[in-house]
Amino acid sequence: MVSTYPEKIYRVADFNLSLTLKSGQAFCWRQIDPEWWQGWIGGQPVWVRQQDDRVHVAGAGISENALRHYFQWDADLAGTLAAFPKDEWLRQSQIYCAGLRIMRQDPWETTANFICSALKQIVQIEQINQNLRQRLGIATSSGLHAFPLPSVVAEAGEAELRLCKLGFRARHLARASKQIASGEISLKRVEDLPTPEAREYLQQIAGVGEKVANCILLFAYGRREAFPIDVWVERILRRFYFQKRRKVTSRRLREFAASYFGPQAGYAQQYLFHWVRSNPRVISGDRPLLRT
DNA sequence: TGGCAGGGGTTGA
DNA sequence: TCAACCCCTGCC
Numbered sequence: 642m643v644s645t646y647p648e649k650i651y652r653v654a655d656f657n658l659s660l661t662l663k664s665g666q667a668f669c670w671r672q673i674d675p676e677w678w679q680g681w682i683g684g685q686p687v688w689v690r691q692q693d694d695r696v697h698v699a700g701a702g703i704s705e706n707a708l709r710h711y712f713q714w715d716a717d718l719a720g721t722l723a724a725f726p727k728d729e730w731l732r733q734s735q736i737y738c739a740g741l742r743i744m745r746q747d748p749w750e751t752t753a754n755f756i757c758s759a760l761k762q763i764v765q766i767e768q769i770n771q772n773l774r775q776r777l778g779i780a781t782s783s784g785l786h787a788f789p790l791p792s793v794v795a796e797a798g799e800a801e802l803r804l805c806k807l808g809f810r811a812r813h814l815a816r817a818s819k820q821i822a823s824g825e826i827s828l829k830r831v832e833d834l835p836t837p838e839a840r841e842y843l844q845q846i847a848g849v850g851e852k853v854a855n856c857i858l859l860f861a862y863g864r865r866e867a868f869p870i871d872v873w874v875e876r877i878l879r880r881f882y883f884q885k886r887r888k889v890t891s892r893r894l895r896e897f898a899a900s901y902f903g904p905q906a907g908y909a910q911q912y913l914f915h916w917v918r919s920n921p922r923v924i925s926g927d928r929p930l931l932r933t
Numbered sequence: 934t935g936g937c938a939g940g941g942g943t944t945g946a
Numbered sequence: 947t948c949a950a951c952c953c954c955t956g957c958c
Binding site for chain 1: 951954
């Protein structure tokens with residue numbers, strides 16, 4: 642269904658909508674036809690499409706400020722990319738990912754999504770997000786269901802979450818939602834903590850380890866220094882920066898990433914990740930495949 | 934049509 | 947350090 646709401650048009654430089662939405666940072670967006678995407682911002686359904694530098698947005702009660710904040714249109718993307726280390730891999734990833742922005746998503750939904758992401762592929766995480774909305778979310782006037790609040794997920798319990806296809810992750814999300822609904826964990830408090838403390842604090846949530854904590858910090862709190870290392874990023878680091886040396890420990894990889902990629906490490910991670918996932922051949926060969 | 938491998942981690946021992 | 951945890955998808 643394409644929205645019947647009137648469209649507003651925004652001119653945005655350095656922004657690629659579909660690349661941003663397909664890069665594995667958000668799981669509530671669906672491409673509903675060749676042009677339009679339907680997703681959620683601030684608990685409201687939104688329809689978005691892009692033509693050149695014009696972004697068309699339809700939806701009820703979506704303020705320009707909310708859009709700018711969510712898509713981070715005002716962030717200095719060129720400045721961010723200029724701060725990347727100068728190497729061939731980041732150069733190529735920047736060409737492929739031109740206009741990809743790291744969004745600012747809702748902390749609770751981001752936390753829930755990434756708890757559900759363990760051993761799951763993007764399509765499956767999107768399905769789980771949809772299942773949670775359908776079974777537990779409140780219907781909006783458009784007929785689409787908003788993401789359920791922590792209290793609703795906590796009330797639903799593990800058995801209901803298993804019906805949403807969470808599998809063993811149901812136990813984690815059930816416990817996590819209770820921790821947050823009860824106030825034992827405050828996602829608001831994370832905003833005021835320095836990143837290392839925030840990371841430790843988030844890891845007190847059931848189902849949140851170091852990788853998921855870094856995803857939450859990067860995609861919900863705008864902590865650009867957070868560097869999530871999943872199996873793809875680990876492959877990338879080993880292949881590109883350690884030439885497949887066998888004895889490199891995961892700890893060494895973390896230390897390298899923290900020192901090499903600098904304050905914009907999260908962006909570098911996202912660009913390398915999306916470029917390689919979209920072009921897996923670049924790390925499958927025995928030799929570097931340099932495009933010149 | 935069915936069997937099988939493997940996938941964007943965390944937990945707990 | 948490592949098994950256990952669920953189940954969907956892609957492939958043969």
